[in-house]
Amino acid sequence: MKKADKLVRLIHNTGAGEGKYSKTEIVKIMNQHGYKCSYVSSDKKSLKDIKPETQFIAIAGGDGTIRKTIMSLLSKKLKFKRPIALLPFGTANNIATSLGIHEDVRRNISTWDNYNIRNFDVGQALGLDKAAYFIESLGFGLFPKLIETLENTDTTDIETPEEEFELALAELLKIIKSYPAVKCEITIDGNTIKKNCIMAEIMNISRLGPNLKLSEKADPGDGYFDVVIVGEEDRTLMEKYVENIASGNYLPFPIEPILGKEIDIKWKGEDLHIDDELKTDHKKYKLSISILHSLLEVIVNKDDLD
The missing domain is CATH 3.40.50.10330 (Probable inorganic polyphosphate/atp-NAD kinase; domain 1)
Structure with a gap:
């Protein structure tokens, strides 16, 4: 042809x-x-x-x-x-x-x-009114709270993406300082973690929100999620990380993600996001999350592959 x-x-x-x-x-x-x-x-x-x-x-x-x-x-x-x-x-x-x-x-x-095909996974979450799907991330705590805050913020004076990022990072810092820790139980491929958390994110890609690279090596086609858990004891680490990003110092995220395919999570709070969609219809959640491996194919430039 x-x-x-x-x-x-x-x-x-x-x-x-x-x-x-x-x-x-x-x-x-x-x-x-x-x-x-x-x-x-x-x-x-x-x-x-x-x-x-x-x-x-x-x-x-x-x-x-x-x-x-x-x-x-x-x-x-x-x-x-x-x-x-x-x-x-x-x-x-x-x-x-x-x-x-x-x-x-x-x-x-x-x-x-002259391109390569890169497989791309899709996340599936069960436990809501109907099955939900995500391609970026699903998470609880800080980031859905940030989405809610920005949705209720007057941004008419924001003129550039840079100003939008500055606002998002400033609001995120405020949230990190004050967000109450929530009881969380998360089971990753059979291994259970229980702790009070300010954030739990199931990442399919490496970045979240205002271009924060929370998982350095996340590969959306490897058949695994990168699970990022930020406990109450990690609040200061999270705060310093965002402060550095806001100052232009792009340091690696200080908390190592956990790889997993099958995830069950109980979150005794109301802040949940699925990609850029905010969920506020529950006071607590019990979700089962699985990965639909290589469901999509994305064209990438051979010269730009990581």
């Missing part, structure tokens, strides 16, 4: 990255590299009418757009499964960054003819 015959479904969040890349510009770059574009805005039914000859699905936007598309794929039982190409230009871009994918759209498209 000739390069010019290659068809790509482009799902575009026109508001991501403050509208840095327009539909016209992205489609033009794709055409210059020999790709036909089946374009749809991310606020439409992005997987409707995908033609059988579609080579892969390109997602232009941030983490939220990527998650929305993947959840749509899962809801259709992967009927339209194709390798996924990421064109990241959101605020944090935690998913693309964890995969080593560059933010330069033109550069990314130029590599689509």
